[in-house]
Amino acid sequence: MQFARPEHWNLVEESLGALSEPYGLEYWREKDARHEFPTELWDALGENGWLGVSIPTEYGGQGMSFLDTVFVVETACRGGGGSTLSQLFMATPVFGGETIRRHGSAELKQKLLPGIADGSVDFCMALTEPDAGSDTFATATTATRNGNGSFVLNGQKVWITAVPESQYTLVIARTTPADKVERRWQGLSLFIIDTDTPGLTHAPLEKVGTRCIASSSVYFDDVEVPEDRLVGDPDMGWRHLVDTLNTERLVTAAGCLATADLALKIASEYASERVVFGRAIGSNQGIQFPLAELKMRVEAARLLTYKAAWEYDSGDGSGTAANMAKYLASEVACDATDRAIQTLGGYGLSTEYHVERLWRDTRLFRVAPVANELILSFVGQHVLGLPRSY
Ligand SMILES: Cc1cc2nc3c(=O)[nH]c(=O)nc-3n(C[C@H](O)[C@H](O)[C@H](O)COP(=O)(O)OP(=O)(O)OC[C@H]3O[C@@H](n4cnc5c(N)ncnc54)[C@H](O)[C@@H]3O)c2cc1C
Numbered sequence: 174m175q176f177a178r179p180e181h182w183n184l185v186e187e188s189l190g191a192l193s194e195p196y197g198l199e200y201w202r203e204k205d206a207r208h209e210f211p212t213e214l215w216d217a218l219g220e221n222g223w224l225g226v227s228i229p230t231e232y233g234g235q236g237m238s239f240l241d242t243v244f245v246v247e248t249a250c251r252g253g254g255g256s257t258l259s260q261l262f263m264a265t266p267v268f269g270g271e272t273i274r275r276h277g278s279a280e281l282k283q284k285l286l287p288g289i290a291d292g293s294v295d296f297c298m299a300l301t302e303p304d305a306g307s308d309t310f311a312t313a314t315t316a317t318r319n320g321n322g323s324f325v326l327n328g329q330k331v332w333i334t335a336v337p338e339s340q341y342t343l344v345i346a347r348t349t350p351a352d353k354v355e356r357r358w359q360g361l362s363l364f365i366i367d368t369d370t371p372g373l374t375h376a377p378l379e380k381v382g383t384r385c386i387a388s389s390s391v392y393f394d395d396v397e398v399p400e401d402r403l404v405g406d407p408d409m410g411w412r413h414l415v416d417t418l419n420t421e422r423l424v425t426a427a428g429c430l431a432t433a434d435l436a437l438k439i440a441s442e443y444a445s446e447r448v449v450f451g452r453a454i455g456s457n458q459g460i461q462f463p464l465a466e467l468k469m470r471v472e473a474a475r476l477l478t479y480k481a482a483w484e485y486d487s488g489d490g491s492g493t494a495a496n497m498a499k500y501l502a503s504e505v506a507c508d509a510t511d512r513a514i515q516t517l518g519g520y521g522l523s524t525e526y527h528v529e530r531l532w533r534d535t536r537l538f539r540v541a542p543v544a545n546e547l548i549l550s551f552v553g554q555h556v557l558g559l560p561r562s563y
Contacts (some may be wrong), residue, residue: 179241224290234286255432272404276413300330302329302331358412383534419485425542436513481494
């Protein structure tokens with residue numbers, strides 16, 4: 174792997190910096206307070222081609238690498254949204270773009286990739302269920318073939334991000350009962366469903382952070398889906414989904430790195446200016462050292478995130494580095510935002526200084542899209558060769 178920073182990233186920083194200027198920390202503070210979707214910024218990113226970075230040029234995208242996507246997400250999120258904005262990059266460019274680019278039929282690519290690339294089409298993904306979070310193979314939503322070749326879906330999903338804004342959802346459903354498959358991972362299939370299909374309803378959930386993007390329960394009540402909306406092979410959905418989940422982890426890591434950068438910047442500036450007992454608090458090693466240590470952890474997580482993206486681009490589908498990057502980036506983002514609050518003292522809890530929002534929002538990523546305990550299990554078992562724990 175080359176460690177030289179690609180030259181075109183300077184241009185990405187310049188262009189995205191200018192685009193993000195009106196949508197900085199204040200913009201996000203207001204959106205959060207009003208529980209309002211960041212429509213203006215999301216539209217601007219779409220119209221300027223930033224959602225189609227790794228979509229092939231023949232479908233209107235930029236035809237660049239996923240490493241480039243990761244850098245774009247990180248840079249865009251550093252404008253002020255942090256990991257909250259990264260959730261939207263997971264939804265449309267990953268759940269829609271990466272899934273269809275890697276596993277969709279020629280018709281699905283033609284129909285949907287151009288709209289993802291130009292920002293006119295938005296996606297969400299309905300995977301998690303009330304009794305199937307970490308354990309995807311416990312998925313109970315069913316997709317049954319009816320007489321005319323279509324599928325009929327029934328079941329419930331939970332915590333689904335950005336449903337109200339999405340025209341399409343990627344849905345994971347069981348096409349063969351769990352007791353009829355040879356291997357646990359078999360029997361699941363992927364579908365692309367219009368969110369306004371009769372029988373599909375959704376309702377928002379109350380939650381702690383990421384308040385400007387809805388998370389919803391989604392219900393499927395005899396939802397009819399044409400056969401051409403199946404992605405990849407029936408019953409092999411898990412195998413296809415792995416690419417989507419690995420790139421989701423990379424985008425999560427990118428957003429968390431941006432959050433950590435924002436938190437450390439706010440904390441360092443404050444600590445340089447705030448005078449207590451006649452001197453800047455940042456001159457105390459008790460304030461300075463934790464921030465310096467966090468900065469080193471952020472840079473290490475950043476390198477691993479880029480390496481993981483490079484591995485994905487090189488065809489390594491194992492996801493080991495993507496899992497590790499997600500773990501390290503989410504842990505350091507949570508620690509950095511917590512430390513930023515401590516550095517600002519009482520003002521850290523004021524909405525005026527933004528770190529409380531970054532802290533609230535980034536806490537999610539220790540749990541989602543995969544809980545960090547599950548990553549520890551993965552590394553223990555698959556990297557260290559320890560006995561399987563579940
Ligand atoms: C705001 C928000 C947005 C979300 N957006 C989406 C979305 O858009 N689409 C979607 O499909 N899902 C989404 N999710 C769901 C998310 O991916 C799940 O919450 C996550 O995968 C964890 O599943 P769970 O909540 O069911 O926890 P559980 O699986 O019930 O786990 C609970 C706890 O037990 C731990 N645990 C479980 N098994 C083990 C074990 N063997 N060893 C050690 N620890 C273990 C877990 O690590 C976790 O800490 C979202 C969640 C939230 C909160």
